[in-house]
Amino acid sequence: MPAPTRLRADACPGVVATHDAADGALARVRLPGGALTGAQAGVVAGCAAELGDGAIHLTSRANLQLRAVRDTGELVARLSGAGLLPAPGHERVRNILGSPASGLSGGLTDIRPLVRGLDRALCARPELAALPGRFLFALDDGRGDVAGEGADVCWQAVDGDEGALLLDGSDTGLRVPARHAVAALLEAAAAFGRTRGSAWRVREAYPAPLVAAARRFARETHPVALPLSGPLPVGPLRGGAVVAAPVLGHVPAAVLARLARCGELIVTPWRTLVLPDGGAAEGTGLVTDRDAPSLGVSACIGRPGCAKARADVRADALAAMAPDVRAHFSGCERRCGRPRGPHHDVVAADDGYRVDGLLVSPSELASALRGRPAKGQQ
The missing domain is CATH 3.30.413.10 (Sulfite Reductase Hemoprotein, domain 1)
Incomplete structure (x- = not known):
């Protein structure tokens, strides 16, 4: 299909290049796979309290936003020191979803190493910094949660060793071994970059060049309707973790600072948090009752x-x-x-x-x- 005519440039905000909102500068912090260490969470909480509006706002891509930022230079320095800006030139394209409970509860394979590998490899390719800020990668551990989030390119596990390549949520019929998942996704993304014209998303472009670019990493079969589970439900998970929801995706800085003391947490694309320490949500005001x-x-x-x-x-x-x-x-x-x-x-x-x-x-x-x-x- 022909790409639409764009009347404005792609201006997705980041940390280095913020968005000028009515309440001040808005900064978006990319979190590949939604992962945030306890130390990083503490830094973000401090930035929200001391430089912003006192809260952290969760996004539908498992990222964070800080609003009313008063000193963007100081924000860049703090987040860089925490390892949250490993490649400033690529910050707007580090849009990577990963099954949030992977490695903690359920799933066919642990996609966390693939998320880290994809992020490193993406940042190492200069030409991919030119991808649109709306372009989205996803790695699904087979449960079908993030595969349903409309990612431009997605690898969805079909067993412990192999996964399907999806474009805009549809199975291409390509089956890619886990060891080649990162390479296949990046080659498909690079092909989109070369052929996209003015398109921002794969749904606006021709998929054939993307399939051709990834084919050498895959075997071919007939496309099928792969399982989709939908969002990870709020409440306890097997294994001791818990999914907790901030009301309207709004986390006060003091709450994030408290969670940071419990260790790693994972932000989901449904504006919830996966807390490996199941008791961490107690007394925070986060919702863990799935009937709320x-x-x-x-x-x-x-x-x-x-x-x-x-x-x-x-x-x-x-x-x-x-x-x-x-x-x-x-x-x-x-x-x-x-x-x-x-x-x-x-x-x-x-x-x-x-x-x-x-x-x-x-x-x-x-x-x-x-x-x-x-x-x-x-």
């Missing part, structure tokens, strides 16, 4: 953080949440941060909200959400 109403609600930053937002959508989202309701609140039609699964589409308007296209007043939000099936379930 807040788990179904997400929101963009809204007012006052975004100049385009028409409302304080986070406050309205908290007021309207209810059991079994899945909804994403957006301050404008850009719908930043919306989840991939079925949900109510709640967009702020000048005179209220549009819930799946129907205009309602803020006072009617809760009843409107409870009385309608979520988008994708009609």
Whole structure:
């Protein structure tokens, strides 16, 4: 398919090049595989408290955002010292999802070494720094969690030694040994870089060059529908770890500092945290009850953080949440941060909200959400 005509440049923020938001500089910290050591978590918590708005905001790509940053030079220095900016020229393209519970609970293989290897190899290839900031890699340990997140290139384990190569979530029929997974993903990404034109994502480009580039690492079979498990559920995992959810993906700096003392943690693309120490969430305000109403609600930053937002959508989202309701609140039609699964589409308007296209007043939000099936379930 022809690539769309772009009216603006790709401007995904990073740490070296931040985004100028209404509340100040916004910095996005890439975490390949979502992994954050205890020491790194402590540094990020300190940056949020001393340089930003006092909180860490989780993203749908298992990254972190710091808002209202007052000294970007100091932020770069601190995060570099913590090992979170190993290749500044590649920082915007280190978008790598990995199955968050891999090596802790379940899965066909431990993809954590592959995530680290992919990150190192990606940063070692200068030409790949030119990939769009929206380009997404994924390594799925076979359970089918991150394979459903729309990655541009993904390796999904089909047994302990081999995986399927997916492009934009679809099986190509190529089966790649684990030892060649990193090379196959990078060659496919390089082919996209050479042939993409103005495309930002694989879905906007022709897949044939990408398949051809990875074929030498693979055997071929017929594409199939691979298993997808969806997001990792909140609550305890076998093995002692726990999945905990900050309300609206918002982690106060003091909470992250406390978690940092318990060791490594993993950020997921569903705005949750995997804590290998199952007791670490106690007393933090993080949600571990999978029936909690807040788990179904997400929101963009809204007012006052975004100049385009028409409302304080986070406050309205908290007021309207209810059991079994899945909804994403957006301050404008850009719908930043919306989840991939079925949900109510709640967009702020000048005179209220549009819930799946129907205009309602803020006072009617809760009843409107409870009385309608979520988008994708009609």
